[in-house]
Amino acid sequence: MNMKADVTRRTLLDVQDLHTVFEKDGNEVHAVNQVSFDVKEGEILAIVGESGSGKSITAMSLLRLIPSPPGRIVGGRVLFNDQDLLDLDDEQIRRLRGRDIAMIFQEPMTSLNPSLRIGRQLAEPLRVHGSVPKEKVRERCLELLRQVRLGDPEKRLDAYPHELSGGMRQRVMIAMGLACLPKLLIADEPTTALDVTVQAQILELLRDLVRANNSSMMLITHDLGVVARYADRINVMYAGRIVERGTAEEIFHHPKHPYTLGLMESMPRLDQAPGSRLTPIPGQPPDLSDPPPGCPFHPRCRFAEARCRSERPPLEQITDNHWKACWVDTDAKR
């Protein structure tokens, strides 16, 4: 079912040393700090990580959607089909957005225009990119709404966003992302407002589309159950960096980085006594304008050693399908 780390697949997206900062009262917030990863054709890559760790900003940097000022991409390359997106002019990147790479934003209410009916908004990418003839636009919109399981789509085309439920708005966003059948779909928390049955239907749909069109998806989510079922590979982010990467199997069955271990342990589980105390990772996320020296996770890490406090561990390959940025042999210490 999963393709796992199939090295023979072509690389669609190759991100190298991406670095995005925000300027704030003379301070620099390193929201994305030297991040490198790739996405293969036909692959679903999940990005998980702490709230505020730079997942959305990574995604928005790829499409050059960082609000500037105060944000700025200060370094790196974003190779999409071997072309560096950071070199494109504004017109070129605009043409690419929605057509070759589409993004489903995390915040449906601020990404949908509150004063436009959803039918209009859904038709927008189709019109801009001329992907279907004019007389077919309405039909395509209805088809998209049916795909995302919105009931009575004909009657919903004229609705305004506030007349839809949270999950319905989220599904409209997904429909917009799918409109032009992009090569790369970036889905930022696409199902947070959906119940589990609709969530499953939508994610099965997205996976089937990826497989059928040999396209790819970057799936940003906090839901580890979703990650386990749909992701081929996983990037784990902490404080603007990737701290662990591997196939789903490696990350779930052999997690190495203490942050990843902490995540797995904080999850409420169905086989736990209800009402028992959950175990969050202790401490607070770091201030990205003044990150701690050494490993950014060390102040919260139960395994931290002297070296962790002074030297930052690089992301290093430990097995064929597994990378980690940590000095400690966590397996030995657990």
Added chain:
Amino acid sequence: MPNAEPLLQVSDLRVHFPLQAGLLGRNAGTVKAVDGVAFHIDRGETLGLVGESGCGKSTTGLAMLRMSPLTDGRIHFDGEDITHPDKPALKRLRRRMQMVYQDPFGALNPRMKVLDIVGEPLRVHRLTQGRAAYREKVMGLLEKVGLKAEMADRYPHEFSGGQRQRIGIARALAADPELIICDEPVSALDVSIQAQVINLLEDLQKELGLTYLFIAHDLAVVRHLCHRIVVMYLGRVVEVADRETLYDNPQHPYTQALLGAIPIANPDPEVQQHFNPSLSGEVPSPIDPPPGCPFHPRCPHATELCRREAPRALEIEDRHSVACHLHDPDRAQAMAGNL
């Protein structure tokens, strides 16, 4: 001493919206967002509200705050009928009942500093004296939800999704409410911060005797946090039970489908193979819904009776009620004839 009277009681609640179509907004039907909902919330309990996207959960929550238009029904809060409150009653109510909104992005005014977002209930209800006390109170609230006190001087766009959700929780706590309606309060959070917030909600409940209505789709979280759970489908309540009962012995076919679709955090193909989340059949819509049981177009057990007549809610055991003809003994005969 436990007070036997529920803190909140909702009976036969209906919220219908007119559906407009075309540029002129001609009336094209009715959205029956909430269509005959009844439940109560005991003092100090956490009541879970779950159900399919669009089934009317947020609308129900907003109705309790008297923020969605009531078509029909009655709502009592602490013994007082709040169905048609006058202005002072409404103001009192909105201090005692707070909401954490589903969409942390839309809910925070982008032009206000966090200080004034979180402090808004303090100002509206004049709960602190002087600027310094106000500031201090807000900073304390921020720390309570795991943010840093200095963040008070920043604007919402400078925060990540999860951070914004915690700002919303801090605001809801500001006026020391009795009932908090939490609409998907943790779905934007990573599991570690989610665990922090859940522990926080539990601590606050113990410390302050808070009552929660907890709307959520993460069924592991709901099982963890909620004492009792209401399951809705297409504007109606289909099942209510204590948490153990509901998870161990779900009786409504929709509840069974819902619990069967919980994603499993294990990528092994052998595990995932057995996971069959799909609910087949027609996609439901609350626009002029079909007669009979709202679930019948997708129910594997549906009979003629289900297509014709809406089932009533029946208590099938202590503290467990189900609205399904399958469980109505009076109907069993009629069903048998139709099967």
